[in-house]
Amino acid sequence: MKDSKSLNPRIFTLARILILTNLVPYKDDGVLFRELQTLNFTDGVLHSNLRKLRELGYITEDKVLYDEKEMTQYKITELGLEDWERVKSWLCDFLNCMGSDKSE
């Protein structure tokens, strides 16, 4: 399909897609690790996918104070946003294609 070659296939895991989807609205604020735990992955799966997204340059990790407790926070980077938008747009096109195939 058109533009497929410009996509980074390493985004295409359920965990990475869900993590990025949840980080996008909070691009200036960041999301706490404990909030990402509500995505219902094991901590091991969550940690390894967060590490991979950090290695790809898609997210950053920081410490913040919440209610006087130090917590780990993740933020999506500009690169992460750009690639996520590309993937999202491709997925939308792809799903529309599938829809029109079905109706034929």
Next chain:
Amino acid sequence: MNDFDKVIACFKELEMNNIDINQFNNRILVQKVIFLLQLEGIKFDKYYFDLYIRGPYSPALTRDFFNRPKHLFELKTNEDLTVNEKAILRKLKKIKDLDISTLEIGATYAYLVKIDKLQHDEAIKQIKDLKPFYLHHRITNNILVIKQLLSL
């Protein structure tokens, strides 16, 4: 009135000073307070709140306070609120005494009950799913505090 000037005017009226937006807690505080004020009848045309992983949240509000952090910190605005808006803020004066988790849980509960029209028990169940790191008694106590403050 510009929406963000109204935000500043509201915090000024509530006497909530020194809001440093570089602190994570304060960014949550601004989001939740403005959401609750909107729910109680103070209109902000630009700030649409949707339910995200941390509860009700407006990306447009975040963009605005990052653009004018100094104005918020110094409560710098010449704008004045209407008599009706001031009356709402007088009623909600105690909002400034609430801690951050009460605001977070309370705003999420208010969203679920007032906007998603959930029953009390369903809303509590959903809060437990969204925020499993809070104990049951903390959730119910915080909701009680918010219910006493707002017309829920």
